[in-house]
Amino acid sequence: MQRKQxxxxxxxxxxxxxxxxxxASLAVYEYDASLFQGRPxxxxxxxxxxxxxxxxKLANRExxxxxxxxxxxxxxxGTAPTRGGIIIxxxxxxxxxxxxxxxxxxxxxxxxxxxxxxxxxxxxxxxYAPDPASQKVxxxxxxxxxxxxxPHCLKYGVTSNHxxxxxxxxxxxxxxxxxxxxxxxxxDLMGLFVGSEGTLGIATKILVRIMRQPEHVVTIxxxxxxxxxxxxxxxxxxxxxxxxxxxxxxxxxxxxxxxASVKAGYPEDAEAVLIIELDGLADGMxxxxxxxxxxxxxxxxxxxxxxxxxxxxxxxxxGRRGAxxxxxxxxxxxxxxxxxxxxxxxxxxxxxxxxxxKKYGLPIGNVFHAGDGNLHPLILFDGRNPQExxxxxxxxxxxxEAVARLGGTISGEHGxxxxxxxxxxLIFREEDLExxxxxxxxxxxxxxxxxxxxxxxxxxxxxGHA
Amino acid sequence: xxxxxxxxxxxxxxxxxxxxxxLKELGVEATRVEVPASEKEVQTILARASKEKLKVLPMGGxxxxxxxxxxxKVDLALDMRGMNSICELDPRNLNIVVEAGKSIKSINQExxxxxxxFMLPLDPPRSQEATLGGAYAxxxxxxxxxxxxxxxxxxxxxxxxxxEGSQVxxxxxxxxxxxxxxxxxxxxxxxxxxxxxxxxxxRILPVPEASGVCRIEFPSDSDLEGFLSExxxxxxxxxxxxxxxxxxxxxxxxxxxxxxxxxAVERQAREIQEMGARHGGSGRILEGRDTFLESLRLAVDPxxxxxxxxxxxxxxxxxQGLGAAKAVEDLAVRGSLKVDLALxxxxxxxxxxxxxxxxxxxxxFSKGVRETALRMGGHVLPVWGPRGALEGWGPRIDPAVGxxxxxxxxxxxxxxxxxxxxxx
Numbered sequence: 001m002q003r004k005q006x007x008x009x010x011x012x013x014x015x016x017x018x019x020x021x022x023x024a025s026l027a028v029y030e031y032d033a034s035l036f037q038g039r040p041x042x043x044x045x046x047x048x049x050x051x052x053x054x055x056x057k058l059a060n061r062e063x064x065x066x067x068x069x070x071x072x073x074x075x076x077x078g079t080a081p082t083r084g085g086i087i088i089x090x091x092x093x094x095x096x097x098x099x100x101x102x103x104x105x106x107x108x109x110x111x112x113x114x115x116x117x118x119x120x121x122x123x124x125x126x127x128y129a130p131d132p133a134s135q136k137v138x139x140x141x142x143x144x145x146x147x148x149x150x151p152h153c154l155k156y157g158v159t160s161n162h163x164x165x166x167x168x169x170x171x172x173x174x175x176x177x178x179x180x181x182x183x184x185x186x187x188d189l190m191g192l193f194v195g196s197e198g199t200l201g202i203a204t205k206i207l208v209r210i211m212r213q214p215e216h217v218v219t220i221x222x223x224x225x226x227x228x229x230x231x232x233x234x235x236x237x238x239x240x241x242x243x244x245x246x247x248x249x250x251x252x253x254x255x256x257x258x259x260a261s262v263k264a265g266y267p268e269d270a271e272a273v274l275i276i277e278l279d280g281l282a283d284g285m286x287x288x289x290x291x292x293x294x295x296x297x298x299x300x301x302x303x304x305x306x307x308x309x310x311x312x313x314x315x316x317x318x319g320r321r322g323a324x325x326x327x328x329x330x331x332x333x334x335x336x337x338x339x340x341x342x343x344x345x346x347x348x349x350x351x352x353x354x355x356x357x358k359k360y361g362l363p364i365g366n367v368f369h370a371g372d373g374n375l376h377p378l379i380l381f382d383g384r385n386p387q388e389x390x391x392x393x394x395x396x397x398x399x400x401e402a403v404a405r406l407g408g409t410i411s412g413e414h415g416x417x418x419x420x421x422x423x424x425x426l427i428f429r430e431e432d433l434e435x436x437x438x439x440x441x442x443x444x445x446x447x448x449x450x451x452x453x454x455x456x457x458x459x460x461x462x463x464g465h466a
Numbered sequence: 467x468x469x470x471x472x473x474x475x476x477x478x479x480x481x482x483x484x485x486x487x488x489l490k491e492l493g494v495e496a497t498r499v500e501v502p503a504s505e506k507e508v509q510t511i512l513a514r515a516s517k518e519k520l521k522v523l524p525m526g527g528x529x530x531x532x533x534x535x536x537x538x539k540v541d542l543a544l545d546m547r548g549m550n551s552i553c554e555l556d557p558r559n560l561n562i563v564v565e566a567g568k569s570i571k572s573i574n575q576e577x578x579x580x581x582x583x584f585m586l587p588l589d590p591p592r593s594q595e596a597t598l599g600g601a602y603a604x605x606x607x608x609x610x611x612x613x614x615x616x617x618x619x620x621x622x623x624x625x626x627x628x629x630e631g632s633q634v635x636x637x638x639x640x641x642x643x644x645x646x647x648x649x650x651x652x653x654x655x656x657x658x659x660x661x662x663x664x665x666x667x668x669r670i671l672p673v674p675e676a677s678g679v680c681r682i683e684f685p686s687d688s689d690l691e692g693f694l695s696e697x698x699x700x701x702x703x704x705x706x707x708x709x710x711x712x713x714x715x716x717x718x719x720x721x722x723x724x725x726x727x728x729x730a731v732e733r734q735a736r737e738i739q740e741m742g743a744r745h746g747g748s749g750r751i752l753e754g755r756d757t758f759l760e761s762l763r764l765a766v767d768p769x770x771x772x773x774x775x776x777x778x779x780x781x782x783x784x785x786q787g788l789g790a791a792k793a794v795e796d797l798a799v800r801g802s803l804k805v806d807l808a809l810x811x812x813x814x815x816x817x818x819x820x821x822x823x824x825x826x827x828x829x830x831f832s833k834g835v836r837e838t839a840l841r842m843g844g845h846v847l848p849v850w851g852p853r854g855a856l857e858g859w860g861p862r863i864d865p866a867v868g869x870x871x872x873x874x875x876x877x878x879x880x881x882x883x884x885x886x887x888x889x890x
Contacts, residue, residue: 102785147644158642160651161619176866182814182844183781185862186872186889188618191651195644215701239558241582241672281703284727340640342559374642412642427645431632436647442874455646
């Protein structure tokens with residue numbers, strides 16, 4: 001089918017006002033927050049499930065690739081239209097359909113921002129646990145596709161642990177409900193769907209679990225002159241049987257960027273800041289906080305500060321939440337790596353990052369969910385310099401190789417997308433990948449639903465980075 | 467029926483019921499039982515089974531085999547209880563890797579002895595006999611899910627053998643992991659229909675500083691209902707809330723389990739007792755870890771002769787839990803059946819243990835339970851029971867989901883139907 005005819009068909013489904021097809025508009029949809037790009041043929045903005053299903057059926061009939069997109073904050077090229085086709089942008093499906101505190105659920109459309117849901121729940125005394133740093137702008141549909149995490153995963157788990165069910169348009173255009181408010185028999189299909197990066201279908205309604213806000217929260221900031229000592233503090237806290245809600249670390253490069261941008265009050269000469277948050281019942285929490293402060297002191301903390309109220313708590317968090325944006329001040333571009341290692345291997349992983357930085361002459365900042373062992377080395381560079389870009393890809397791969405050698409995994413929360421296809425072989429054998437391919441083939445035989453993402457092709461067909 | 471243990475290195479617990487006994491109770495005839503002692507042996511067995519087009523039934527302690535679609539006859543029963551070791555234990559990183567045939571109780575017994583004491587917060591009914599692999603395949607969990615979540619919230623990775631006899635591994639040992647499809651979760655509840663699980667990696671937690679239990683008797687349903695509603699709206703964080711009663715009894719026994727900092731446990735115990743009193747309940751507080759664990763076991767385990775019990779797991783939306791359990795109680799009373807109910811209040815799940823000599827009566831009862839659950843937006847699965855009572859169960863998976871998702875995957879993973887069928 002000619003592009004013009006395809007556009008007409010799309011218009012007939014969603015209406016003229018819900019289609020973008022001019023060159024300038026399509027350029028905006030060529031990329032996400034990764035380094036990958038591709039030109040879509042048309043962008044459609046459906047407003048209900050039936051329209052999404054019709055678009056998918058059209059794509060199947062005409063053998064055109066399609067991919068769902070939320071806010072485009074994807075960090076691994078999962079929403080870059082590398083094979084063209086129809087982008088199904090879900091940002092106009094953004095209603096919170098129901099909040100049911102009796103059953104502790106909320107039913108939302110995929111285009112609802114994570115923070116919008118949090119703001120709707122807060123006055124009711126409830127919250128939704130996954131809180132990725134992008135929560136102001138990332139959509140819940142995107143969070144489901146990527147199985148997003150956030151700082152509170154150590155205690156509460158990732159998106160997959162909080163999504164109960166979803167209405168899904170399958171790759172063949174059929175609409176089904178997976179999971180639900182009650183447990184469903186058979187294989188855990190929601191478990192398969194969450195984190196499948198839009199390759200197994202499109203969620204058009206999402207049922208999430210909501211939780212009562214904790215009675216009490218204590219937030220502590222520790223300033224360290226050594227990254228290793230901050231890391232050791234994390235291990236010692238957990239070694240004492242205390243499981244905080246959050247354990248977050250930033251290194252000096254990031255601290256300086258944050259201070260220049262957000263002015264969170266971190267000393268610019270500190271080598272590391274550690275944010276620790278406890279939540280739950282008030283009883284006994286002060287004692288736990290004291291124990292944590294003693295552990296910090298035993299690890300030579302320079303200063304330790306406990307937030308006195310919610311305003312101070314928000315200030316302590318402002319730096320962490322603004323960290324990714326802040327580093328943009330230092331160089332024109334950055335690549336966020338995302339690997340996870342067993343927590344005690346963090347010092348080894350950080351050493352490896354340092355060596356990679358030195359080897360390629362690229363500054364690398366570190367922001368990480370220390371409690372989970374989830375590293376986010378930020379490789380800073382100038383994307384206009386092709387030689388530097390090539391070095392960045394090599395540096396990213398070497399960091400992931402180190403993570404895999406340490407018994408970790410190549411993505412903690414940003415997904416595989418297009419960026420890490422090659423690196424999947426660092427942690428999976430061909431037999432494992434083949435089982436994944438069979439799932440994709442079984443559900444999307446023509447491979448039209450966000451094709452070429454998540455699972456690398458068989459070894460003989462493999463291609464390198466774009 | 468012949469029996470083989472090809473490696474013969476590790477044997478299952480001698481006190482456990484034999485595979486033959488379990489299969490007989492479930493009415494499954496197996497030509498041969500094998501007890502592999504290693505993953506390599508499972509690979510050899512499955513490779514041969516595929517070649518010879520044999521029907522294979524993987525099994526553990528038989529405590530949740532009813533969730534699988536059981537044929538009357540299989541060529542080979544694979545008793546996984548020969549694989550019962552802890553492969554890796556890393557308390558500093560809070561994870562453990564365990565072979566599928568190890569019982570959940572024995573995992574926790576060993577963990578409790580490590581350093582300051584650790585635990586796997588997983589306590590399905592009959593956890594003394596239930597194996598980790600069985601609980602994984604059947605998606606079973608128990609009262610502690612109230613605070614710690616389901617099995618799916620504890621599992622980090624899985625290793626198994628596909629029908630071609632190849633080892634496959636998914637997930638890992640870290641909490642955060644979004645590398646590829648999450649097949650670790652997908653295989654939960656697949657009931658031996660997609661691959662044979664050999665090892666599971668899980669999160670573990672330190673045993674909390676203090677543990678306690680409130681046991682409160684409520685004189686009526688409405689009193690219990692009022693209490694549960696107030697508890698749900700409170701900030702309290704119990705680890706488990708289980709109501710237990712026999713159909714027809716007005717009095718309901720509620721077990722509320724508490725863990726954490728001693729001050730938090732003390733306060734919760736006090737407030738829960740006061741809350742109970744406000745709703746007509748009377749009870750007492752019990753302290754100590756052993757009491758805590760034993761109370762939860764008693765609250766959820768069946769009583770009586772296992773082989774005559776039909777065990778059903780009913781799941782409905784949280785707020786419907788007590789209402790659904792009461793509707794099932796009415797069915798039992800009307801049918802003059804002895805039925806014990808264990809309601810995991812706050813989770814919308816309950817176990818109904820029905821005992822009767824008549825398979826016909828049990829079948830009628832289970833039909834009524836399914837209709838009730840469906841009406842309330844839920845589902846029912848048989849956990850175990852006499853063959854005659856389980857017959858004619860019908861599809862377990864939603865037909866549209868089965869047709870579009872589960873069957874295509876089953877056909878691509880197990881094209882010869884070596885493993886158990888899916889529930890369509």
